[in-house]
Amino acid sequence: MIQLSAIVVELTLRAGSLDLTQDLSTSGQTGEGVGGATPPVPPLKINSFTKRGSSGESPFHQLIGRSLDDLQTLGKELFMHFGDFCLRIHFLMSGQSFNNNQQVDSETGGKTETPTLELLMYGDLLTFRNSAAEIRPSVTCLMKYEELNNLDICSPVFNFKRAYSLFREQHNRLVCDVLLDQFILPGVRNIIKNERG
Incomplete structure (x- = not known):
C-alpha cells in the first residue's frame, strides 16, 4: 500500500x-473492491x-x-x-x-x-x-x-530554447546573476554562484 x-x-x-x-x-x-472494482x-x-x-x-x-x-x-x-x-x-x-x-x-x-x-x-x-x-x-x-514550469530545469517539459532566449536577452548582467534569476531558471541554487572550476 x-x-x-x-x-x-x-x-x-x-x-x-x-x-x-x-x-x-x-x-x-x-x-480491490467487489468484482475487482x-x-x-x-x-x-x-x-x-x-x-x-x-x-x-x-x-x-x-x-x-x-x-x-x-x-x-x-x-x-x-x-x-x-x-x-x-x-x-x-x-x-x-x-x-x-x-x-x-x-x-x-x-x-x-x-x-x-x-x-x-x-x-x-x-x-x-x-x-x-x-x-x-x-x-x-x-x-x-x-x-503555468508561466515558469517550462523554465524549471528539472521539469519534464523544460524548454531549452525559451530559457536560452531569455538568458541571451540579459545584457550587462553577470552570468552567475542570470543563472540565479528565478524568473529565468527557477530552482537553480546559490551554490552554483559560489562554486569554481
Whole structure:
C-alpha cells in the first residue's frame, strides 16, 4: 500500500514539476473492491498542523478539514492546493521533508531541532524542516506555475530554447546573476554562484 503523503514527499524532493491529478484518484487504496472494482478513496484532508513560531489563530487554521486538490512543484517550491488556498513550501538552501519522521532524501543532512511545519493528514505526519511555509491564493500559485514550469530545469517539459532566449536577452548582467534569476531558471541554487572550476 502506498499512501498519498509518501508520494507527495518523494516527488517533491526530486524537484521535478509534476501534476499528480491522476494519482490523487488511485493512491492510498488498500485493495480491490467487489468484482475487482477499486473502492473509492476518501479525499486527503488536513486534520491538524503545527507551525514553528505560531500560537493561537493563524492563516494555517483555514486548511484544517480541507481536501488536497492538486500538487505542483516548481524549482524549490511545492504548491499544495486546497480549494481557493494554496500552501506554498519553499525549500530554501537546505530544506527537507519527512514522511512519518522518515527522511525522504538522505543527501540533505540530519534533522533540525524544530520543524518549520507539520501536517497531520489521516494519520500520516508530513514534516517540513529548514523551509519557508505560507498560505497564498491558489490562483496566484497556479499562474506562477503555468508561466515558469517550462523554465524549471528539472521539469519534464523544460524548454531549452525559451530559457536560452531569455538568458541571451540579459545584457550587462553577470552570468552567475542570470543563472540565479528565478524568473529565468527557477530552482537553480546559490551554490552554483559560489562554486569554481
